[in-house]
Amino acid sequence: MEITDLTPAERRVWQAFAVGEGVDFRESPDDDPRAGGSWGPERTVRADVLRALLLNGPTRDGEIAGVKLTGARITGRLDLMYGTVEHPLRLRSCHFEETPNLYGAQLRALVLSDSVLPGLTAGTLRIELVLRITCCRITGPVRLAGAQITGAFFVNGAELGTPPAPDGQPAPDAPDAPDPEAAAEAVLQLNHAVIGTDVWAVGLVAHGQVRLNGATVGGQVNLDDAVLSAPGDVALHAENLSVGTDLRAKGLRVHGTLNLSGARIPRHVNFAYARLSHPGGSALRASSCVVGELWLREAAPIQGTVNLRRSQLDLLHVPPEVWPGQVKLDGLTYQRLAPHLPAEQRLPLLERDMGGYLPHSYEQLAAAYRTVGDEAAARTVQLAKLRRHRRTLPPYARIWGHLQDVTVGYGFRPMRAAGWLFVLLLTGALAFALHHPRPLKSDEAPDFNPAFYTLDLLLPIIGFGQESAFAPDGWYQWLSYLLVATGWVLVTTVAAGITRSLSRQ
Template identity: 60%
Template sequence: MEIDNLTPAEERVWRAFPRGQDVDFRQSADEDPARGAEWGPDRTVRASVLRALLLSAPQEDGEIAALRLAGARVTGALRLQYADIDHAVRLSDCCFEDVPVLYGARLRQLNLRGSVLPGLVAATLRVDGVLRLSDCLFDGPVRLGGAQITGALFMDGARVEGPPSDQPVLQLNHVSVGDGLSAPDLRVRGEIRLTGASVAGSITFNASRMEVGPGEVALDAETLAVEGDVLLRGVDVRGWIGLRGARVAGRLDLSHARLSNPGDAALRASSCTIGELWVRRSPPMEGTLNLRRAQLDVLFLEPESVPDEVLLDSLVYTSLSPHEPAERRLAMLERDGEGYVPHAYEQLTAAYRRIGDDEAARLVQLAKQRRHRGTLPWYGRLWGYVQDATVGYGFRPLRAAGWLVSLLLIGSVTYALHHPEPLKPDEAPQFNPVFYTLDLLLPVISFGQEQAFAPDHWYQWLSYALVLTGWILATTVITGITRTVSRQ
């Protein structure tokens, strides 16, 4: 392109490029690029001029060429597909009339901060540095699928909206980021797709808002791999978040988050591996929390943030925080949409035992038996009620001791009023109703009374009942004492 064909604004940009100088058409620092269509020829630059600059502009010895342009209206489509550009490119606070096409291009650095664009086509883009899309306003889809970014990707404060479509408006699927993805205060109306993406640092979506139609996916991050944290603190998500098969080495933080997808899952994190999952200081999710088959080192889950329905089958976690009474945690297990899930009770029991709270662990096991009772036929439920009332399924040894004392009193009074006949009158010791009843109740200790006397009629049946119940109750008491001694 000949310089004689350039407008004064374009000539200014052309002459500044070889020396890497800034060209700023802005009249004030706070002007709105969304009104760029009103800007006149004095700040209008054709996309074809920018393309020619980047691909074939002359160089100056001893200078580092770069495109640094601010506050311009860019007309036409900036087409750089498959281009290999060694210069830094900064087009900040600009207004683009057409969608830039950077498919398959390679750039040293790209900065579009504060610009207004009808979209961006940059799939398989390679940036050997930082890609900055901070505070940009996109009126159409942003396609960065398969992009390779050696440095960081910045989208803080960006706005992405598009017409109703079955395609994601922000496509970051299979993107590779050598540092982090920073997008706090992001606003997206439509689906964000992060499937198969790889981020060497952390992902930050703090205070962002994601909105789609009811029952649709707001953030699809299946098989996402992040070496740092995924921060979603204070986000407002209308739709569901999908993390199936994702791997987050650090923390997935949903503190102060509002997730809403009534009638469906709000968070689908099944089969994922996460260092720490934080759900705290948040209102209950409007939708299901799906953690089936997930593996977590730390689960920080406040009972107040648990939704009305959860899916916890095969969830594995090492530590559970904050420490709460078992009754508050059991309410969560009772909300499992799959009904009785034994594994969930075993995981909660193990978490309490790891921190030495054996009483809470026993409460969880008792609740497990009671929940299991509801799945049995009528005769199994009947026997379960008997076990629960008498010994608390073995987890209430003091209750068993109370029954033993009651039976001792009944037996002592009964046999005091009706002495059993001695088997050998000449050799029998003096009858003692209390020790005779103890002989029947206690399976190991013998006071010589049971072998010396033989009750008859229904008193004999009473002795059989005392022997049978004594074995059960005494064993329960001994087991409880053994557990107490072993802990000491």
């Protein structure tokens, strides 16, 4: 392309390129690039001119060449497919008429902040420094699958996709509306991308799916105050995501499924003050994850199911009121729970598990209480586990379970045994004091003692010589049978409780 072919606006850009100077076509700092379709030739630059500059533009010794353009209308397609660009490309507050094609390109830095685009095709893009689409308005898909960015990716404040019309369908006459095929794609595609430092997406608004499947982020992913909306679908698809430090999402609002299955996040996943909503579907799917700490502090009650199956956590910070009506917790392991609450406030969650009775869930909760030294709460959980298990047994086995529960709380309430023994001892002693049983051998029988005779009946493993020497009759005989039977129940249940206690230690 010859310099004589350029318009006055393009000539300014061409001349500024060699020394890396900025060209600002804005009439005021408040110019809205969404109105860029009406900008005249004085603010119009052809994409072919930018391509020629970036690939073969003039340079000057001692100067750092680059495109630094603000407030321009860019016509035609900026096609750098498979190209290698040695100069930084900064196009701020610009209006693109066509989707740039950067597929397979290699760039030093790409800045599109505050611009309006119908889409961005940049799969397998290589960037040495940073990629910024901060505060952009992009109606079509941003295709960055397989991209490699040595620095950070900034998408904070951007709005991606087209908001639906009131009837739930994309407005066909919306400004900058994408084509129907593009509208069906994820609005942000970072699957299998490699980001050297951070993904900065504070305040991002996405009308459609955000995809991070298999992505690797060296630093943190920050979704604070973001809005991800894909009602009835997966709003954030981040299976097997690998993050170097944290996933921050304070104040995040999600309409649809938030899928983190298989993610590896060594420090925090922070959903404090978040709102997760997918009524009738899965609101949070985080199965098979390995996470340091999962926080849902001060979050709104989750609408939809929560799936944490087979995940491993160090800390689970979720107030009871945040959990939804249905959960999936099979195989979930954690070291500690926060905030520390009585077991009675945590146990209802285990009743909501869609997998039914899961002994592991109760054992895990009990172990978490023991970790912080709350043995009383751990016993309460174990007792609740046995009561829940009792519902799965046949009727005859439930009767035995109810008897153990009432008498000594399955061995987790040993003081009940002392109370029952005292009541039975007092009853038997009074009854046999009023009516001595007849001696079997009057010349050999010891002096009758109603208290020790009752103890002989109650405690089958201890003998005081009274039971073998005297034989009650009438209803007193039936009372002796009752004392023997209840004594066996008390002794066996207490022994079971002691055995469980010793095995835990």
